[in-house]
Amino acid sequence: MRALCYNIPVKYVIFGGTFNPPHSEHIAIARHALDCGYDKVVLLPSGVPPHKSCGVGAAHRLEMLRLAAQGEEDFIIDEYEIHTGGVNFTSEVLPRILEKYKGAHYLIGGDSLIDLNKWHEPEKIIKMCPILVCRRAGRDEEFDKALAFWRGRGADISVMDYFPKGVSSTMARYRAELGVYGGLNEKVVEYIKENGLYTTFSQYLKRLARMVKPARFEHCKRTCEYAVMLNIKLRLGLDNDKVFLAGLLHDCGKGSSRFDRERALRPLPEGADEEDRQRVPEPVLYDEALIPADAVGKPVEHQFVGAVLAEQVFGIKDKEILGGIRFHCTGKADMTVMEKLIFSADVLEEGRDYLGVEELRRIMLNNFEEGFRACLKASYDNVLRKGGDMYPLTAQAYSCYFNK
Numbered sequence: 001m002r003a004l005c006y007n008i009p010v011k012y013v014i015f016g017g018t019f020n021p022p023h024s025e026h027i028a029i030a031r032h033a034l035d036c037g038y039d040k041v042v043l044l045p046s047g048v049p050p051h052k053s054c055g056v057g058a059a060h061r062l063e064m065l066r067l068a069a070q071g072e073e074d075f076i077i078d079e080y081e082i083h084t085g086g087v088n089f090t091s092e093v094l095p096r097i098l099e100k101y102k103g104a105h106y107l108i109g110g111d112s113l114i115d116l117n118k119w120h121e122p123e124k125i126i127k128m129c130p131i132l133v134c135r136r137a138g139r140d141e142e143f144d145k146a147l148a149f150w151r152g153r154g155a156d157i158s159v160m161d162y163f164p165k166g167v168s169s170t171m172a173r174y175r176a177e178l179g180v181y182g183g184l185n186e187k188v189v190e191y192i193k194e195n196g197l198y199t200t201f202s203q204y205l206k207r208l209a210r211m212v213k214p215a216r217f218e219h220c221k222r223t224c225e226y227a228v229m230l231n232i233k234l235r236l237g238l239d240n241d242k243v244f245l246a247g248l249l250h251d252c253g254k255g256s257s258r259f260d261r262e263r264a265l266r267p268l269p270e271g272a273d274e275e276d277r278q279r280v281p282e283p284v285l286y287d288e289a290l291i292p293a294d295a296v297g298k299p300v301e302h303q304f305v306g307a308v309l310a311e312q313v314f315g316i317k318d319k320e321i322l323g324g325i326r327f328h329c330t331g332k333a334d335m336t337v338m339e340k341l342i343f344s345a346d347v348l349e350e351g352r353d354y355l356g357v358e359e360l361r362r363i364m365l366n367n368f369e370e371g372f373r374a375c376l377k378a379s380y381d382n383v384l385r386k387g388g389d390m391y392p393l394t395a396q397a398y399s400c401y402f403n404k
Protein backbone atom coordinates (compact mmCIF):
# COMPACT_ATOMS: atom_id res chain seq x y z
CA MET A 1 0.00 0.00 0.00
CA ARG A 2 1.38 3.38 -1.01
CA ALA A 3 0.97 6.39 1.24
CA LEU A 4 -1.74 8.56 -0.33
CA CYS A 5 -1.89 12.24 0.37
CA TYR A 6 -5.45 13.59 0.27
CA ASN A 7 -4.66 16.71 -1.73
CA ILE A 8 -2.69 14.96 -4.45
CA PRO A 9 -4.89 13.26 -7.06
CA VAL A 10 -4.67 9.49 -7.19
CA LYS A 11 -3.14 8.25 -10.41
CA TYR A 12 -5.39 5.55 -11.78
CA VAL A 13 -4.80 3.26 -14.71
CA ILE A 14 -7.74 1.32 -16.18
CA PHE A 15 -7.01 -2.24 -17.25
CA GLY A 16 -9.93 -3.82 -19.12
CA GLY A 17 -10.30 -7.36 -20.41
CA THR A 18 -12.44 -10.46 -20.41
CA PHE A 19 -10.21 -12.09 -17.76
CA ASN A 20 -11.42 -15.43 -19.02
CA PRO A 21 -9.61 -16.71 -17.04
CA PRO A 22 -7.39 -14.17 -15.27
CA HIS A 23 -3.79 -15.41 -15.40
CA SER A 24 -0.35 -14.65 -14.01
CA GLU A 25 0.47 -12.16 -16.77
CA HIS A 26 -2.59 -10.03 -16.03
CA ILE A 27 -1.34 -9.70 -12.47
CA ALA A 28 2.26 -9.11 -13.57
CA ILE A 29 1.21 -6.37 -16.01
CA ALA A 30 -0.96 -4.69 -13.36
CA ARG A 31 1.87 -4.81 -10.82
CA HIS A 32 4.26 -3.41 -13.38
CA ALA A 33 1.87 -0.51 -14.00
CA LEU A 34 2.10 0.29 -10.28
CA ASP A 35 5.90 0.29 -10.62
CA CYS A 36 5.50 2.82 -13.43
CA GLY A 37 4.11 5.31 -10.93
CA TYR A 38 0.37 4.67 -10.88
CA ASP A 39 -1.26 4.47 -7.47
CA LYS A 40 -4.16 2.18 -8.35
CA VAL A 41 -4.92 -0.26 -11.14
CA VAL A 42 -8.61 -0.50 -11.93
CA LEU A 43 -9.37 -3.95 -13.33
CA LEU A 44 -12.43 -3.69 -15.51
CA PRO A 45 -13.84 -7.07 -16.53
CA SER A 46 -15.98 -6.79 -19.64
CA GLY A 47 -19.62 -7.75 -19.82
CA VAL A 48 -20.32 -9.40 -23.14
CA PRO A 49 -17.27 -8.72 -25.25
CA PRO A 50 -18.38 -7.57 -28.68
CA HIS A 51 -15.50 -9.12 -30.61
CA LYS A 52 -15.07 -12.50 -28.97
CA SER A 53 -17.32 -15.25 -27.79
CA CYS A 54 -17.14 -16.02 -24.13
CA GLY A 55 -18.43 -19.35 -22.92
CA VAL A 56 -17.96 -18.58 -19.23
CA GLY A 57 -20.49 -16.29 -17.55
CA ALA A 58 -19.57 -12.87 -16.21
CA ALA A 59 -20.23 -13.92 -12.60
CA HIS A 60 -17.61 -16.68 -12.85
CA ARG A 61 -15.08 -14.37 -14.50
CA LEU A 62 -15.62 -11.79 -11.80
CA GLU A 63 -15.16 -14.34 -9.04
CA MET A 64 -11.99 -15.71 -10.65
CA LEU A 65 -10.63 -12.18 -10.94
CA ARG A 66 -11.34 -11.57 -7.25
CA LEU A 67 -9.41 -14.71 -6.38
CA ALA A 68 -6.51 -13.85 -8.69
CA ALA A 69 -6.26 -10.32 -7.27
CA GLN A 70 -6.55 -11.36 -3.63
CA GLY A 71 -3.97 -9.60 -1.44
CA GLU A 72 -3.26 -6.92 -4.06
CA GLU A 73 -4.14 -3.79 -2.10
CA ASP A 74 -3.67 -1.39 -4.99
CA PHE A 75 -5.94 -3.24 -7.39
CA ILE A 76 -9.56 -2.17 -7.66
CA ILE A 77 -12.06 -4.43 -9.40
CA ASP A 78 -14.76 -2.33 -11.01
CA GLU A 79 -17.94 -4.22 -11.87
CA TYR A 80 -19.44 -1.47 -14.00
CA GLU A 81 -19.24 -3.30 -17.31
CA ILE A 82 -20.32 -6.63 -15.87
CA HIS A 83 -23.57 -5.07 -14.66
CA THR A 84 -24.37 -2.99 -17.72
CA GLY A 85 -25.06 -6.15 -19.76
CA GLY A 86 -25.39 -6.17 -23.53
CA VAL A 87 -22.67 -5.23 -25.95
CA ASN A 88 -20.22 -2.66 -24.63
CA PHE A 89 -17.77 -0.84 -26.82
CA THR A 90 -14.74 0.76 -25.19
CA SER A 91 -15.58 4.07 -26.83
CA GLU A 92 -18.91 4.02 -24.97
CA VAL A 93 -17.75 2.62 -21.62
CA LEU A 94 -14.52 4.54 -21.18
CA PRO A 95 -16.09 8.03 -20.80
CA ARG A 96 -18.21 6.79 -17.90
CA ILE A 97 -15.26 5.09 -16.25
CA LEU A 98 -13.16 8.23 -16.67
CA GLU A 99 -15.85 10.24 -14.86
CA LYS A 100 -15.41 7.96 -11.88
CA TYR A 101 -11.60 7.75 -11.99
CA LYS A 102 -10.65 11.31 -12.85
CA GLY A 103 -7.48 11.71 -14.86
CA ALA A 104 -7.07 7.96 -15.35
CA HIS A 105 -4.96 6.47 -18.10
CA TYR A 106 -6.01 3.44 -20.13
CA LEU A 107 -3.82 0.33 -20.27
CA ILE A 108 -3.87 -1.98 -23.29
CA GLY A 109 -1.73 -4.86 -24.48
CA GLY A 110 0.59 -4.71 -27.46
CA ASP A 111 -1.71 -6.89 -29.58
CA SER A 112 -4.58 -4.51 -28.86
CA LEU A 113 -2.53 -1.56 -30.03
CA ILE A 114 -1.66 -3.40 -33.26
CA ASP A 115 -5.36 -4.20 -33.78
CA LEU A 116 -6.69 -0.85 -32.56
CA ASN A 117 -7.83 0.08 -36.07
CA LYS A 118 -10.29 -2.83 -35.90
CA TRP A 119 -11.89 -1.51 -32.71
CA HIS A 120 -15.13 0.46 -32.72
CA GLU A 121 -14.36 4.19 -33.01
CA PRO A 122 -10.63 4.06 -32.25
CA GLU A 123 -10.21 7.75 -33.17
CA LYS A 124 -12.53 8.64 -30.32
CA ILE A 125 -10.79 6.34 -27.84
CA ILE A 126 -7.33 7.76 -28.40
CA LYS A 127 -8.55 11.27 -27.64
CA MET A 128 -10.29 10.33 -24.40
CA CYS A 129 -7.24 9.84 -22.20
CA PRO A 130 -3.53 8.98 -22.29
CA ILE A 131 -2.83 5.36 -23.15
CA LEU A 132 -0.32 3.05 -21.53
CA VAL A 133 0.72 0.10 -23.66
CA CYS A 134 2.66 -3.09 -23.02
CA ARG A 135 5.32 -4.10 -25.49
CA ARG A 136 4.76 -7.15 -27.63
CA ALA A 137 7.63 -9.57 -28.18
CA GLY A 138 7.77 -11.08 -31.65
CA ARG A 139 5.67 -8.40 -33.36
CA ASP A 140 8.09 -5.47 -32.98
CA GLU A 141 7.68 -4.12 -36.46
CA GLU A 142 3.88 -4.10 -36.36
CA PHE A 143 3.97 -2.67 -32.86
CA ASP A 144 6.27 0.21 -33.82
CA LYS A 145 4.19 0.91 -36.91
CA ALA A 146 0.94 1.06 -34.92
CA LEU A 147 2.62 3.20 -32.26
CA ALA A 148 3.84 5.74 -34.83
CA PHE A 149 0.49 5.71 -36.60
CA TRP A 150 -1.62 6.45 -33.53
CA ARG A 151 0.83 8.97 -32.16
CA GLY A 152 0.57 10.66 -35.54
CA ARG A 153 -3.21 10.80 -35.04
CA GLY A 154 -2.74 12.64 -31.78
CA ALA A 155 -2.71 9.76 -29.28
CA ASP A 156 -0.73 10.25 -26.07
CA ILE A 157 0.81 6.78 -25.72
CA SER A 158 3.43 5.71 -23.19
CA VAL A 159 5.12 2.37 -23.61
CA MET A 160 5.57 0.25 -20.52
CA ASP A 161 8.94 -1.39 -20.43
CA TYR A 162 7.57 -4.87 -19.86
CA PHE A 163 7.34 -7.83 -22.21
CA PRO A 164 4.53 -10.12 -21.16
CA LYS A 165 5.51 -13.77 -21.26
CA GLY A 166 3.54 -15.77 -23.77
CA VAL A 167 0.58 -16.53 -21.48
CA SER A 168 -2.82 -15.76 -22.96
CA SER A 169 -6.35 -16.33 -21.70
CA THR A 170 -7.21 -18.15 -24.91
CA MET A 171 -4.36 -20.62 -24.39
CA ALA A 172 -5.20 -20.90 -20.69
CA ARG A 173 -8.79 -21.87 -21.58
CA TYR A 174 -7.74 -24.63 -23.96
CA ARG A 175 -5.14 -25.90 -21.52
CA ALA A 176 -7.77 -25.97 -18.78
CA GLU A 177 -9.93 -28.12 -21.09
CA LEU A 178 -7.04 -30.60 -21.00
CA GLY A 179 -6.66 -30.36 -17.23
CA VAL A 180 -3.46 -28.30 -17.53
CA TYR A 181 -3.43 -25.15 -15.42
CA GLY A 182 0.02 -23.53 -15.76
CA GLY A 183 0.05 -19.75 -15.29
CA LEU A 184 -3.09 -19.74 -13.15
CA ASN A 185 -3.36 -18.91 -9.48
CA GLU A 186 -4.06 -21.96 -7.25
CA LYS A 187 -7.33 -20.54 -5.99
CA VAL A 188 -8.47 -19.80 -9.54
CA VAL A 189 -7.66 -23.41 -10.47
CA GLU A 190 -9.67 -24.67 -7.51
CA TYR A 191 -12.58 -22.48 -8.55
CA ILE A 192 -12.41 -23.71 -12.15
CA LYS A 193 -12.49 -27.33 -10.98
CA GLU A 194 -15.25 -26.82 -8.41
CA ASN A 195 -17.48 -25.10 -10.91
CA GLY A 196 -16.68 -27.34 -13.86
CA LEU A 197 -15.55 -24.44 -16.06
CA TYR A 198 -13.82 -25.00 -19.39
CA THR A 199 -15.27 -28.46 -19.96
CA THR A 200 -16.67 -27.98 -23.45
CA PHE A 201 -14.69 -30.96 -24.74
CA SER A 202 -14.92 -33.29 -21.74
CA GLN A 203 -17.03 -35.88 -23.59
CA TYR A 204 -14.37 -36.17 -26.31
CA LEU A 205 -11.64 -36.60 -23.70
CA LYS A 206 -13.56 -39.26 -21.79
CA ARG A 207 -14.31 -41.27 -24.91
CA LEU A 208 -10.74 -41.02 -26.21
CA ALA A 209 -9.37 -42.21 -22.85
CA ARG A 210 -11.30 -45.46 -23.32
CA MET A 211 -9.99 -46.01 -26.85
CA VAL A 212 -6.22 -45.61 -26.48
CA LYS A 213 -3.51 -46.54 -24.00
CA PRO A 214 -2.88 -44.03 -21.20
CA ALA A 215 0.50 -42.99 -22.61
CA ARG A 216 -1.09 -42.44 -26.05
CA PHE A 217 -3.86 -40.42 -24.43
CA GLU A 218 -1.25 -38.11 -22.86
CA HIS A 219 0.50 -37.75 -26.22
CA CYS A 220 -2.85 -36.81 -27.82
CA LYS A 221 -3.37 -34.09 -25.21
CA ARG A 222 0.15 -32.72 -25.67
CA THR A 223 -0.23 -32.70 -29.47
CA CYS A 224 -3.52 -30.86 -29.08
CA GLU A 225 -1.95 -28.30 -26.74
CA TYR A 226 1.03 -27.75 -29.02
CA ALA A 227 -1.18 -27.36 -32.10
CA VAL A 228 -3.41 -24.77 -30.41
CA MET A 229 -0.33 -22.94 -29.11
CA LEU A 230 1.14 -22.76 -32.64
CA ASN A 231 -2.16 -21.59 -34.10
CA ILE A 232 -2.31 -18.75 -31.57
CA LYS A 233 1.36 -17.81 -31.44
CA LEU A 234 2.01 -17.95 -35.18
CA ARG A 235 -1.43 -16.47 -35.92
CA LEU A 236 -2.26 -19.17 -38.45
CA GLY A 237 -5.88 -18.07 -38.46
CA LEU A 238 -7.45 -21.50 -37.97
CA ASP A 239 -10.43 -21.97 -35.69
CA ASN A 240 -9.01 -22.96 -32.30
CA ASP A 241 -11.86 -25.37 -31.53
CA LYS A 242 -11.16 -27.24 -34.77
CA VAL A 243 -7.42 -27.31 -34.09
CA PHE A 244 -8.15 -28.61 -30.59
CA LEU A 245 -10.27 -31.49 -31.89
CA ALA A 246 -7.91 -32.42 -34.71
CA GLY A 247 -4.93 -32.44 -32.32
CA LEU A 248 -6.77 -34.34 -29.62
CA LEU A 249 -8.21 -37.02 -31.89
CA HIS A 250 -5.33 -37.38 -34.34
CA ASP A 251 -4.30 -40.75 -32.87
CA CYS A 252 -7.76 -42.04 -31.94
CA GLY A 253 -7.23 -44.84 -34.48
CA LYS A 254 -4.22 -46.17 -32.57
CA GLY A 255 -5.26 -49.34 -30.92
CA SER A 256 -8.26 -49.94 -33.16
CA SER A 257 -6.35 -50.29 -36.43
CA ARG A 258 -5.59 -53.82 -37.57
CA PHE A 259 -1.86 -53.18 -37.23
CA ASP A 260 -2.25 -52.19 -33.58
CA ARG A 261 -4.74 -54.91 -32.72
CA GLU A 262 -2.42 -57.56 -34.15
CA ARG A 263 0.52 -56.08 -32.33
CA ALA A 264 -1.42 -56.16 -29.08
CA LEU A 265 -1.92 -59.92 -29.51
CA ARG A 266 1.78 -60.65 -29.92
CA PRO A 267 3.66 -61.90 -26.83
CA LEU A 268 5.31 -59.05 -24.98
CA PRO A 269 9.00 -58.64 -25.59
CA GLU A 270 11.42 -59.45 -22.82
CA GLY A 271 11.72 -56.54 -20.40
CA ALA A 272 8.64 -54.75 -21.75
CA ASP A 273 7.84 -51.76 -19.61
CA GLU A 274 4.55 -51.01 -17.94
CA GLU A 275 3.32 -48.94 -20.86
CA ASP A 276 3.71 -51.92 -23.19
CA ARG A 277 1.66 -54.05 -20.82
CA GLN A 278 -1.29 -51.75 -20.90
CA ARG A 279 -3.88 -53.24 -23.19
CA VAL A 280 -6.14 -51.08 -25.29
CA PRO A 281 -9.31 -51.17 -23.23
CA GLU A 282 -11.80 -50.78 -26.03
CA PRO A 283 -10.76 -51.13 -29.69
CA VAL A 284 -13.56 -49.94 -31.95
CA LEU A 285 -14.67 -51.92 -34.97
CA TYR A 286 -15.03 -50.19 -38.31
CA ASP A 287 -15.46 -51.13 -41.94
CA GLU A 288 -12.00 -52.01 -43.26
CA ALA A 289 -13.15 -51.22 -46.80
CA LEU A 290 -12.92 -47.53 -45.84
CA ILE A 291 -9.16 -47.80 -45.33
CA PRO A 292 -6.79 -47.64 -48.35
CA ALA A 293 -5.81 -51.25 -49.08
CA ASP A 294 -2.08 -50.44 -49.21
CA ALA A 295 -2.21 -49.08 -45.64
CA VAL A 296 -4.00 -51.98 -43.95
CA GLY A 297 -1.73 -53.76 -41.48
CA LYS A 298 0.93 -51.02 -41.68
CA PRO A 299 1.92 -48.45 -39.05
CA VAL A 300 0.41 -45.61 -41.15
CA GLU A 301 -2.97 -47.34 -41.11
CA HIS A 302 -4.02 -45.63 -37.86
CA GLN A 303 -4.32 -42.21 -39.51
CA PHE A 304 -7.03 -43.44 -41.88
CA VAL A 305 -8.72 -45.42 -39.11
CA GLY A 306 -8.53 -42.29 -36.94
CA ALA A 307 -10.38 -40.20 -39.51
CA VAL A 308 -13.08 -42.88 -39.83
CA LEU A 309 -13.48 -43.16 -36.04
CA ALA A 310 -13.44 -39.39 -35.56
CA GLU A 311 -16.47 -39.29 -37.82
CA GLN A 312 -18.27 -42.40 -36.59
CA VAL A 313 -17.50 -42.34 -32.88
CA PHE A 314 -17.02 -38.62 -32.23
CA GLY A 315 -19.47 -37.30 -34.80
CA ILE A 316 -16.94 -35.02 -36.50
CA LYS A 317 -18.19 -33.97 -39.91
CA ASP A 318 -15.85 -31.06 -40.53
CA LYS A 319 -13.57 -31.79 -43.50
CA GLU A 320 -10.77 -29.59 -42.20
CA ILE A 321 -10.55 -31.50 -38.91
CA LEU A 322 -10.84 -34.88 -40.61
CA GLY A 323 -8.05 -33.96 -43.05
CA GLY A 324 -5.80 -33.01 -40.14
CA ILE A 325 -6.33 -36.47 -38.66
CA ARG A 326 -6.24 -38.42 -41.94
CA PHE A 327 -2.79 -37.23 -43.05
CA HIS A 328 -1.03 -36.50 -39.74
CA CYS A 329 1.35 -39.42 -40.09
CA THR A 330 2.17 -39.61 -43.81
CA GLY A 331 1.59 -36.06 -45.00
CA LYS A 332 0.65 -35.68 -48.67
CA ALA A 333 1.10 -33.28 -51.57
CA ASP A 334 -0.66 -29.90 -51.31
CA MET A 335 -1.57 -30.02 -47.63
CA THR A 336 -3.96 -27.61 -45.97
CA VAL A 337 -2.73 -25.43 -43.10
CA MET A 338 -4.59 -27.72 -40.67
CA GLU A 339 -2.93 -30.82 -42.12
CA LYS A 340 0.52 -29.23 -41.87
CA LEU A 341 -0.20 -28.07 -38.35
CA ILE A 342 -1.30 -31.47 -36.97
CA PHE A 343 1.51 -33.24 -38.83
CA SER A 344 4.02 -30.88 -37.21
CA ALA A 345 2.48 -30.71 -33.72
CA ASP A 346 2.57 -34.52 -33.60
CA VAL A 347 6.37 -34.57 -33.95
CA LEU A 348 7.06 -31.42 -31.94
CA GLU A 349 4.82 -31.81 -28.86
CA GLU A 350 6.55 -31.23 -25.54
CA GLY A 351 6.85 -34.92 -24.68
CA ARG A 352 9.10 -35.60 -27.68
CA ASP A 353 12.77 -35.76 -26.76
CA TYR A 354 14.55 -37.21 -29.81
CA LEU A 355 17.80 -35.70 -31.00
CA GLY A 356 17.11 -32.54 -33.01
CA VAL A 357 13.60 -31.84 -31.72
CA GLU A 358 14.70 -28.58 -30.06
CA GLU A 359 16.04 -27.30 -33.36
CA LEU A 360 12.83 -28.29 -35.16
CA ARG A 361 10.79 -26.40 -32.54
CA ARG A 362 13.01 -23.35 -32.94
CA ILE A 363 12.53 -23.33 -36.71
CA MET A 364 8.78 -23.78 -36.32
CA LEU A 365 8.39 -20.97 -33.81
CA ASN A 366 10.25 -18.72 -36.21
CA ASN A 367 8.30 -19.59 -39.36
CA PHE A 368 5.41 -22.01 -39.85
CA GLU A 369 6.13 -23.07 -43.46
CA GLU A 370 9.82 -23.63 -42.79
CA GLY A 371 8.94 -25.45 -39.57
CA PHE A 372 6.54 -27.75 -41.38
CA ARG A 373 9.09 -28.51 -44.11
CA ALA A 374 11.74 -29.27 -41.49
CA CYS A 375 9.33 -31.67 -39.75
CA LEU A 376 8.47 -33.34 -43.06
CA LYS A 377 12.14 -33.74 -43.90
CA ALA A 378 12.93 -35.17 -40.46
CA SER A 379 10.09 -37.73 -40.80
CA TYR A 380 11.13 -38.62 -44.35
CA ASP A 381 14.79 -39.05 -43.35
CA ASN A 382 13.72 -41.13 -40.38
CA VAL A 383 11.88 -43.63 -42.60
CA LEU A 384 14.93 -43.83 -44.90
CA ARG A 385 17.29 -44.34 -41.96
CA LYS A 386 15.18 -47.13 -40.52
CA GLY A 387 14.93 -48.75 -43.94
CA GLY A 388 11.13 -48.92 -43.72
CA ASP A 389 8.66 -48.68 -46.60
CA MET A 390 8.11 -45.13 -47.80
CA TYR A 391 4.34 -44.75 -48.01
CA PRO A 392 3.43 -43.23 -51.41
CA LEU A 393 1.73 -40.19 -49.82
CA THR A 394 4.92 -39.33 -47.93
CA ALA A 395 7.00 -39.61 -51.09
CA GLN A 396 4.51 -37.32 -52.83
CA ALA A 397 4.61 -34.85 -49.94
CA TYR A 398 8.39 -34.80 -50.09
CA SER A 399 8.50 -34.19 -53.81
CA CYS A 400 5.79 -31.52 -53.51
CA TYR A 401 7.62 -29.53 -50.83
CA PHE A 402 11.27 -30.17 -51.77
CA ASN A 403 11.53 -30.91 -55.47
CA LYS A 404 9.21 -28.28 -56.89
Ligand SMILES: [Fe+2]
Binding pocket: 250, 251, 302, 303, 328, 329, 346
Ligand atom coordinates in the same frame (compact mmCIF):
# COMPACT_ATOMS: atom_id res chain seq x y z
FE1 LIG B 1 -0.13 -40.97 -35.26
Ligand SMILES: [Fe+2]
Binding pocket: 219, 223, 250, 251, 346
Ligand atom coordinates in the same frame (compact mmCIF):
# COMPACT_ATOMS: atom_id res chain seq x y z
FE1 LIG C 1 0.67 -38.91 -32.68
